[in-house]
Amino acid sequence: MTMTETKSRLVEEIQQWKEKRNAIILAHNYEIPEVQDIADVLGDSLMLARAAAETTADVIVFCGVHFMAETAAILNPEKTVLLPDLEAGCSLADSITADQLRQWKAEHPGAVVVAYVNTTAEVKALSDYCCTSSNAVDIVNSIPADQEILFLPDMFLGSFVQKETGRDNMQIWMGECHxxxxxxxxxxxxxxxxxxxxxxxxxxxxxxxxxxxxxxxxxxxxxxxxxxxxxxxxxxxxxxxxxxxxxxxxxxxxxxxxxxxxxxxxxxxANEQAICPFMKMITLEKVLDALKENQHVITVDKETADQAKLAIERMIAIG
Incomplete structure (x- = not known):
């Protein structure tokens, strides 16, 4: 069987299993081409979060990285969320932990925490707002001008938002996507x-x-x-x-x-070497295995999910 024939067979099987399980496939713009091509919804983090919040499917197959699947699970506690490869992580999400955020908040009592969506569920649970690159400026502008803001974890996005909003009372975490x-x-x-x-x-x-x-x-x-x-x-x-x-x-x-x-x-x-290895982990074979075997179910404990959900819903509502 040629590679083209193998790919066609995999796509056909994925479609069959998707219908059998009433599933939807969400994929990020950075996924490999053949995974992008089978997506029901292809987009950035905000578009995918909105799609996850609105879907009537029973199963969400999230072709992205771990924090994205967590976000879908928080928004859909009654649905099954599958991540085709559990190793698909994020260096930016790893750049701040919940304990580090607790300490940072203690150093700035009363500050509003704005967390980029590229964070763990535990960090989102300690945040007031989540944001994506497409609505970060709108979210910061929605917060009273005299209110101190802790923006995390991406320092480049934070610098951009600070310049666009003119906020001089905005503290920025020194994290980055490598x-x-x-x-x-x-x-x-x-x-x-x-x-x-x-x-x-x-x-x-x-x-x-x-x-x-x-x-x-x-x-x-x-x-x-x-x-x-x-x-x-x-x-x-x-x-x-x-x-x-x-x-x-x-x-x-x-x-x-x-x-x-x-x-x-x-x-x-601009740089041909700008390739995220985590985003390239998911393949057609892994998508099919996830659907067939109900493999790699992503769950978030109820207490964390309930705390994180408000920040995520604010993100979805703005911008």
Missing amino acids: VHAGIQPGHVDEVMAQHPDADLLVHPECGCSTSSMYQLSEGMLPKEKTHILSTGNMLKHSKNADASEFVIATEVGIIHQMQKQNPDKRFIA
Whole structure:
């Protein structure tokens, strides 16, 4: 059997098992192409959280990383949430623990905690709001201006939000996604020099985001061609913009969907090595095994889930 035939067989079996179990497949934009292609909902963290909250399916197969499946389980305690590979973790989520957050809160009594969705359920349970890159600015702007904010765990997203909102009473945790942090200003400068007419799309988690904001403010990057966006908004922009070339500063998995939506446009990675190994762990075989064997059920204890749910629901409601 050829690879194409094997893939077709797997896709057919997945569809059969999905119908048999009344399941929905949610996949993040960074997953491998063949997993993106079988998703019922493909999107960024906010879109997937909303889809998880609204689905009528009995089973949610979450093709992403562990914290995403946890979020779906918190929103759907009565449903079965499956993560096809339990090893699919997140270096950013690992950059702060619940104990570290408790200590940080004790040092800033009365502060409002805004946690990026890339965190564990235990950290979300200690937070007032969750956010994603697409609504972090809106969430911080919704909090009274005189209220101190603890923003965690991504320092690059935090710096972006602080600049966009002008908040000087915002404390930022020094965490990072090792993949996004590896997209440096030098990478962007080199690729943009080779493609001067391209639109530059930068994820605010990236190591180049701070320099891009500075270069924008100094006129070193053209405002009409430079856009700091969530992954979901990157997809929208690349589809609607008149540009024919785009330099993409985020994890490279998103380029598959961009190219699929825009076959006549060209997409160039700012750093071709920006590959998240965790996002690439889930395969068609693992999706099928999860459905057939009810494998890798993700649960969150009720006390933690109840505490985390309010922060997640606030995230879904804003922006």
